Amino acid sequence: MANKNTVQETFPVLGMSCASCAARIDKTLNHQPGVSKAAVNYASGMATVEYDRSQCSPEALQQAVQSAGYDLLIQQDKDILEEAEQAHDKKYRALKFRTTWAIILSVPIVIIGMFFMNMPYANLIMWVLSTPIVFWLGRSFFVSAWKQLKHGSANMDTLVANSTGIAYLFSLFNMFFPDFWLSRGIHPHVYFEAASVIIAFILLGRLLEEKAKGNTSSAIKKLMGLQPKTVNIITSSGEQKEISIEQIRPGDTILVKPGERIAVDGIVTEGTSYVDESMLSGEPVAVAKHKDTKVFAGTINQKGSFRFRAEKVGTDTLLAKIIHMVQDAQGSKAPVQQLVDKIAAIFVPVIIGIAVLSFVAWMLLDGESGFTHGLLALVAVLIIACPCALGLATPTAIMVGIGKGAERGILIKDAESLEIAKKIDTVVLDKTGTVTEGKPVVSELIWNNGADSAQSIFYSLEKLSEHPLAEAIVGYFKDSWFTEIEDFDSITGKGVKGRAQGKTYYAGNRKLLEEKGIAVSQSLADEAARLTAEAQTVIWFSDEENALAIAGITDRIKETSIVAVKELRSAGINVYMLTGDNEATAKEISRKAGIPHYKAGVLPQDKAAFVSQLQKEGKKVAMVGDGINDSAALAQADLSIAMGGGSDIAMDVAKMTIISSDLTKIPEALKLSKLTVRTIRQNLFWAFIYNLIGIPIAAGVLYPINGFLLNPMIAGAAMAFSSVSVVSNSLRLKRKKIQETNIPAGTSVAEQEESVTKQEKEEVKPITEKIMKKEFKVEGMTCNHCRMHVEKALNSIDGVKATVTLDPPVATVEFSGEEKPLKELQEVVTENAGDYTLKE
Structure with missing residues (x-):
């Protein structure tokens, strides 16, 4: 049970190389005295720990993680995120350097090993080139494997270190002592190219992974x-x-x-x-x-x-x-962990065990040739079971998928978002900048009885105005000329006025004209009523006697939004629209776009709460937005999609970014995710099938039947073929079509609106909730951590949305549906937060 000494803190973790590393740190932290809950997020490189300060400390946590072979940053100041980011950048730069040089040095080794094996000093040249790859550029694999060995565990690095190390040492032995094998009728092959290429490929996969993960602290900063x-x-x-x-x-x-x-x-x-x-x-x-x-x-x-x-x-x-x-x-734990690293925890020790078992079996069963055959079998098993194909299965498919997405204007942050996107059944759209263009423009300008000769005066008045809507009119009249305005005055909340050519002119709302006793023709009044019914803002322009014109100002629907909504709905995906705008505007935009559900007057925290509510109903939700106000909802959603024309913060939080802000790219992104995930699973399937078939053959299972014993060189070739097959399958993604819609050039929004059926328009309705709000005094809170615990506890209750403040110590609670009794709220707070008291 939580108490006043319980705190929750987030620490950056250093040294993780795979999901099994995260699992080990998670297990280590959860076994520390005083720790009630710990979760390590491999994607973000963060550990969130809830612990009792009287029994545990950040220093104790750090020491425990260090003893497991990793590190925890525990300095508690505002620069901790910056320090974590610097550590990530340093790691990425070092990995890029090692990958680049590993590939450069591997190329001549492969060429010599495949085409010029009999050239003078071929083995010596390959040895000289492979040594820095294995022991300098690939040293991290051996260091990590040693750390894992000291703690009685294994990961992907263990298998890489074993296979490359044994291949290298075996090749070194064959090069310096060839007579050992020649006397036994065996040609002493070397496998320097296998050791080098394995390290180069795995480093490349790690580099692609680091690049994809991104930095989670930048959005917060x-x-x-x-x-x-x-x-x-x-x-x-x-x-x-x-x-x-x-x-x-x-x-x-x-x-x-x-x-x-x-x-x-x-x-x-x-x-x-x-x-x-x-x-x-x-x-x-x-x-x-x-x-x-x-x-x-x-x-x-x-x-x-x-x-x-x-x-x-x-x-x-x-x-x-x-x-x-x-x-x-x-900071929440990623719902999808990388499959390869999960399986590696079992796969690695099993492969090592099979290799050793093969050697022992040959020694016991084959008499004089037991050592020779056993050693060959041991090396063949470790080489053929190298995780090269497994290591490439995910990054190559991701690289091709992300590249194809980029060609289509879809930026994808990581593999996790691709995995989630294929499961999406609900899309929540922000209105401004997402469904609409995000800026007010003049949709219609209607003049009264040829009064358009005063156009330059209308333009000049608005040019002098500071009102935001004036910019829309100025933009509409961008080719007009400026007329000198005298006695210009801004009338707060109503409009502007000024004199030109001996007359006084006004621009503003209808109330301004009524106050000045200005006549309005019936035709202009009817047109203004129509524009208002369409949720447009009407700006009036008049001289001192008569209304001369009206301008309808609106935030236009994007040309692609209507088609995108139809495409999503036809794919069986539920579509919702949330906006901070008023009810009339929200309804009209939803009606025109064919969006069946909308909610107006929504604040940022309400958006995140709405997404959370959909998730509680079992839906997989994609949130699409473009502003800072959407960032909390984007972070809450299963899949977050940002519009490229929006804020940098929205794009930082989002898992996907649509560069062109074109909503039709969303159906494309969902299809691309399905194709990419399918390719990853195909790659993993073939990589494992290859191991399931190849490992027994390498161990010598066919020898008693037909006398066949796999040569390690053939094992190396088979390993290379498995990698080639995985890469080739990934490249097939390039030829896949993902375009879902094809909008004819010049198709107007009005023409697209006609494609929205009468039934679809009639389906449009607001999202209604029965909301009851109450305030409770909270006794016992002494710091912000207390406030956070109480707020978190209350928000864990279904149908409750709570905001807790420290000064004054008040919990504002909103109930969706039936009001919860104080006793029930108190029980949840006591159980999950500690000794705090709620009072009405």
Whole structure:
């Protein structure tokens, strides 16, 4: 049971080379006194440990991991992620160097071994070239194998070290003492090329794996980078003072200048401006801020200046909560481990056992020739069972699959995402920048009775305006000319006005025109009603007497979105759309795109919670988004897909990125994943079948029947053939067609909308939930770790979404469906978090 001394921490792990290494560290950590739960994530290189501080410490954990042959970074400061990233980069650079030189040195060895074996000094040249490959470039395999041996275990490195080491030593013996074999009627072959090529191939596979894994800390670092380092506060005496963000306290008055990022959550006390909140809400239009409106950390102020009172600082800000959710989702254990490394833990000792058993059997059963035949059988088994084909099975298929995806504009981060993508049955789409283009544009401009002669005045007024929607009109009139405007004035919340050519002109909403008593024709009123019904924003333009024009502004559906949704639905995949936009806009976009389910007014944490709810229902969910606001949901989803035109953070969190932001690439990506995973499984099947057939023959099982004993050279050739067959099968992926749709050139969105059937449009409906919210006081919390434990415990309850704050110590709980009694909530908190008390 958790108590106040229980903490959960995440540590970077160094030295892992395969999933069996992660399993060993996992087992080591879980056996330490005071550790209640430990999980090692091989993909991210992180260990998450929950332990009792009174019985265990980070130093004790580090010592235990080091005794197992690995290392744990335990320094607790803000640079720990940076240190882990530097360690990863250092490892990658070293691996790249060793792989490059191993391949360069192996090429002449293979050429001599295959075509020029009888040339002068052929064996000596191959020996000289293979020695640095085996003992310098491939030294990590021997070091790792030795560490595993000291702890009574084995991994892929053990088999590589044994096969290459014995092949090298056997070849060395044959080169210096050929008479030993010649006197027995056997030609003393050397196998330097086998030892060299094995190491070169395995190093290449490791390099491809390291490149694919990526760095999980970069997304968190970029999220943290959204907060400024310093802010300007207004002291009680009215003076302006610059302080660090760590010094901000609730109640401080902060000054925000044009272009600055907002440091913490708060409420505006003075001034007006527009703030870009797209990184939180995902919506393209900047939000007007005036007295008593809320502002959030990480958002960007536009042209105006204002002051606000800090309300939530540190870990309580909305941005901090998003970071917290991304960390939780990314730190969870990978659902799919690499099959080859899992099997290696059994495969390696079995192969070594078979090789030794073969040698002993020959010694006992073959009299005078027992040693000779036994030694040949031992070497043949280790060489033919080399994990070269197994090591290449996954990376070659991934390399071809990822390359083919890149050709189609689909960037795939790792093999795990390919494995998961084939199981996806539900796709959740963000609206802005994903289904739509992500920026407001003028869809229609309607003039009243030929009043378009005033076009340049309309353009000039909006050119002077600071309103975000003005940019859409300016962009629409980009070829127009500027007319000098006098007495220009911005009317907060309504629009702008100015004089030109002796008249006063207005641009803004309908309320502005009504206040000024401006006449509106019935035709323009009808058109405005139509645009409003289509969830478009209407901007009015008038002179001092009559309305002259209306502009309908919308965030357009992308040309490929409608076809993509049809393709997904026809493949039997459920499609949902989430947006922070209003109900009318969400409904209209869903109706036009044929998306059957949508939810409006969704905050970032709500997106992640919705994805989590779908997963609890047993669905395999792909989340598609483009903004920072989507990052928590992307991290939560089984498969995360980012739009290339979106934020870097979304792309860092995502397992796949669609470079062109074209939704039709999603069906292609799902098909590509199925083809690639199928190829990997074929490769692994043939690699294992090859071993199942080849190993008994190499051991000499046919000798009693027909006198056949496999020569190690033939074993080496068979090993090479197995590798070639695996690579050839992977290359077949290049010829596979993955294009799911073919949109004719020039097809407009309107034409595509016609393809959405009446039935599909009628199916569109909002996602409704019965939500009840309650607040509970929490007694016993003393630090942020306490807060995290209570929050995690409450969120583990089905139908509950909770947010816990430390100051004040309050748990805000939302119930989807039936409200849970306080007694049930208290029991879960006590059992999973510790001695904390909830009170209504």
